[in-house]
Amino acid sequence: MDQTSQINTQSASPKSFRQNLARRIGEFRLIAQDNILMTGLLIVSIFVFLFIILPLFQVIVQGFFVPNIGTNPEEAGKFSLEYFIRYIDPVYRTHAWNVVRDTLTMGLFTATLGTLFGFVFAYTVIRCNIPFPRLFHIITLLPTISPPFAIAVAAILLFGRNGLVSRHWLGIEFLPGVHDIYGLDGLVFVQVITFFSVPYLMLRAMLERFDPAMEEAALSMGASKFHIFRTVTLPMLIPGLAGSFLLLFVESLADLGNPLLISGNTTVLSAEIFLAINGEYNQQKGAALSLVLLIPTLTLFILQNYWVKRRSYVSVTGKPTGGQITVKEPWIRWSFIGVSSLILTLVLGLYTSIVVGSVTRLWGIDNSFSLQYFQIVFSRGLEAIIDTTFLAAVATPVAGLLGILVAVMTIRKTFSGKTALDFFSNLGGAVPGTILGIGYIIAFIKAPWWSVALIYIALALYFSTAGAKTTGGRAVIVALGTAVGYFLTRLPGDADAGTLLNFIQWQYLLAAVLVGAALSAWLGTPAAKRKAAALPIAGMALFLIIRNLSGPWLHAIVLWSRSLPGSQWPKVASSLSDQLGIILQPTPTLVGLTYLTIGIFVLAQVGPKAKPAVSVLLLSVSAALTLVGDPMVLVGTSYIIIFAYAVRSLPASVRAGVAALQQIDPSIEEASASLGANTQYTFRRITLPLVLPAFIAGLIFSFARHMTSLSAIIFLSTPKWRILTVEILSAVEQGGMSLAAAYSLVLIVIVLIAIGLVYFVLGRTLGSSGQRVDFNV
Numbered sequence: 001m002d003q004t005s006q007i008n009t010q011s012a013s014p015k016s017f018r019q020n021l022a023r024r025i026g027e028f029r030l031i032a033q034d035n036i037l038m039t040g041l042l043i044v045s046i047f048v049f050l051f052i053i054l055p056l057f058q059v060i061v062q063g064f065f066v067p068n069i070g071t072n073p074e075e076a077g078k079f080s081l082e083y084f085i086r087y088i089d090p091v092y093r094t095h096a097w098n099v100v101r102d103t104l105t106m107g108l109f110t111a112t113l114g115t116l117f118g119f120v121f122a123y124t125v126i127r128c129n130i131p132f133p134r135l136f137h138i139i140t141l142l143p144t145i146s147p148p149f150a151i152a153v154a155a156i157l158l159f160g161r162n163g164l165v166s167r168h169w170l171g172i173e174f175l176p177g178v179h180d181i182y183g184l185d186g187l188v189f190v191q192v193i194t195f196f197s198v199p200y201l202m203l204r205a206m207l208e209r210f211d212p213a214m215e216e217a218a219l220s221m222g223a224s225k226f227h228i229f230r231t232v233t234l235p236m237l238i239p240g241l242a243g244s245f246l247l248l249f250v251e252s253l254a255d256l257g258n259p260l261l262i263s264g265n266t267t268v269l270s271a272e273i274f275l276a277i278n279g280e281y282n283q284q285k286g287a288a289l290s291l292v293l294l295i296p297t298l299t300l301f302i303l304q305n306y307w308v309k310r311r312s313y314v315s316v317t318g319k320p321t322g323g324q325i326t327v328k329e330p331w332i333r334w335s336f337i338g339v340s341s342l343i344l345t346l347v348l349g350l351y352t353s354i355v356v357g358s359v360t361r362l363w364g365i366d367n368s369f370s371l372q373y374f375q376i377v378f379s380r381g382l383e384a385i386i387d388t389t390f391l392a393a394v395a396t397p398v399a400g401l402l403g404i405l406v407a408v409m410t411i412r413k414t415f416s417g418k419t420a421l422d423f424f425s426n427l428g429g430a431v432p433g434t435i436l437g438i439g440y441i442i443a444f445i446k447a448p449w450w451s452v453a454l455i456y457i458a459l460a461l462y463f464s465t466a467g468a469k470t471t472g473g474r475a476v477i478v479a480l481g482t483a484v485g486y487f488l489t490r491l492p493g494d495a496d497a498g499t500l501l502n503f504i505q506w507q508y509l510l511a512a513v514l515v516g517a518a519l520s521a522w523l524g525t526p527a528a529k530r531k532a533a534a535l536p537i538a539g540m541a542l543f544l545i546i547r548n549l550s551g552p553w554l555h556a557i558v559l560w561s562r563s564l565p566g567s568q569w570p571k572v573a574s575s576l577s578d579q580l581g582i583i584l585q586p587t588p589t590l591v592g593l594t595y596l597t598i599g600i601f602v603l604a605q606v607g608p609k610a611k612p613a614v615s616v617l618l619l620s621v622s623a624a625l626t627l628v629g630d631p632m633v634l635v636g637t638s639y640i641i642i643f644a645y646a647v648r649s650l651p652a653s654v655r656a657g658v659a660a661l662q663q664i665d666p667s668i669e670e671a672s673a674s675l676g677a678n679t680q681y682t683f684r685r686i687t688l689p690l691v692l693p694a695f696i697a698g699l700i701f702s703f704a705r706h707m708t709s710l711s712a713i714i715f716l717s718t719p720k721w722r723i724l725t726v727e728i729l730s731a732v733e734q735g736g737m738s739l740a741a742a743y744s745l746v747l748i749v750i751v752l753i754a755i756g757l758v759y760f761v762l763g764r765t766l767g768s769s770g771q772r773v774d775f776n777v
Helices: 002-032 035-062 093-127 133-140 150-159 164-169 184-195 197-208 213-220 225-254 257-262 269-278 283-310 330-358 372-377 382-412 418-430 433-445 449-467 471-489 503-523 527-561 568-584 588-603 611-627 638-661 666-674 679-708 724-733 737-771
Strands: 360-362 366-369
Touching (some): 035 283, 035 382, 035 433, 035 588, 035 638, 093 184, 093 225, 093 283, 133 330, 150 257, 150 330, 150 737, 184 197, 184 225, 184 257, 184 330, 269 433, 283 418, 283 433, 360 737, 372 737, 382 568, 382 638, 449 471, 471 503, 503 527, 503 611, 527 568, 527 588, 527 611, 666 679, 679 724, 679 737, 724 737
């Protein structure tokens, strides 16, 4: 009997595997029937792979190998455990383990106190009937729209060695041995004030959606308010409290600005990683320390995902039928209001010091009014303001659209790998930015050929499905188009080296090939679809021509800017030239991959007779652009900053989209499909209007996050692309606290103006729905 069942199990196992594989393939075939859905899935997957998975993988690998840059050529590429052995080497282990201990201590204290403060604020706003709740809410959100180290700057102005409170009000003389704000306790203080608004928003959302029925039932049975809080309310808030704690722990470990400014003699991992890269120029050491930091942050991120998804307590099935139970006992109510008001007063004091410090001639010595620092900000720092605002604005819709795509795929579609897509799309915002920044440097100085080949093959294979119906025909299109494209990559080069064409002439050749593809599509397509088939291809050819011609135009703008009067206008004109270059002169690889993606939709309109020729021509041009030169060399360009911004804010956009889609009945979209609407029409006319408030909330948060980002961007900024947060940090390092305060104030005002403009536009275009943007998602 046992032998028989074993034989049956062994024979059933391959069958079960084949059935499972067939089911998974069938899921993708179902998605592939809709070009928009499958292309969206490919775009999201490529983005996640290229800008999240690949950089993290490169960091992990680099920690074990001697880099090729800045080392002895004989040692380059060798396997090495040098920086991991230091944790057991008697010479280094004391310092190494002290850094890990201080990092974890900072994270634990920040997470505990920040979650406690967030809970007190949320409970005060929702349950204690506080006066002016909207003003209270707005002030609490100030840390989320300010630079991550603005609180550190303010704390130094108030409590530093020459601080207004510590030195001038309390008269403390900071002699050797006297404790000051610099150190682990000061670092925890500024971290708590910086991040406590995050648990406040999470717990406020839970309290607002809390069904009061259970509390009312316990109250009607004679239970005391404290007993109800301890046995009913608090257990229901455990997922939010745990999620807040884990999130703050990861955020505090990932922060770079505050440790660099106020940690004193205490060293944490994020600061040591930064100093290893920017101070010692030791890429392997930075990567090895990044791996050490990645272990606790990644572990807690996985734990947080598990807790939120597997241990959530559901108490809301819609809008609560009754009102919230409010705290009426005076001593409880005023205790919460009093504690919250004290903390809020501290927050207001810190931000007031930023405002006052920015208009003070010399803080603590000459406190007279002066606008000299704003003159510096709008002269020397004008390019940084323009560049940061522009790059943040460009990255915002990228993050928003990718987030909505991930949300739609993970909530509305079923396919293998959906859980992994959701996990990795959120991972980019969870890992410390220092790790991501180092990963970008390693990965995009010269991207490994296999990563570019993998992306190209994935797009080319799906492209071929639009060009031919049979497997053999698709194979011919991919093989022939890639071969011709590779041959074309051998043509361009330096004219003095005896190559056939220089790069500009080569692009004109590709434009001519595209014109031939457009003519083939026009002649081989029925009249009803000729324009849809031929005009996009002609547009691709035109863009290559414009890309060639725009170089001299942009250079002429730079030369013209030097003749402008004053000191500001030349910088504005020069920045305008750089910004136009982002649109008009993207890297060849980005153009090639974009053309390949557009070609999927274009081939759907081309007539059957012309499809083979058009497919090969389009694929050859796309392959040539994708593979020419050193593909995906992005370090030093604006694109790497844009993608880093988008990766850091992607989780917010995903969570906003998921929260909105979960509240929409799928039958609405199913009804649209049953009436003959395609996916694109249904999404544009039905889904998007319903998720628009959450989508806008994600955009606003993304823009604020981009403007205030530092830890990843500090490794990627260049003299050509100056970033405002990096300028603030540079001002602090040079002792210019008032200048840093002026920069911080300008940054905060820009974010507030952006939020105000969004609300104004929504109010004018969407009416009341424009006022329902929910930041709690």
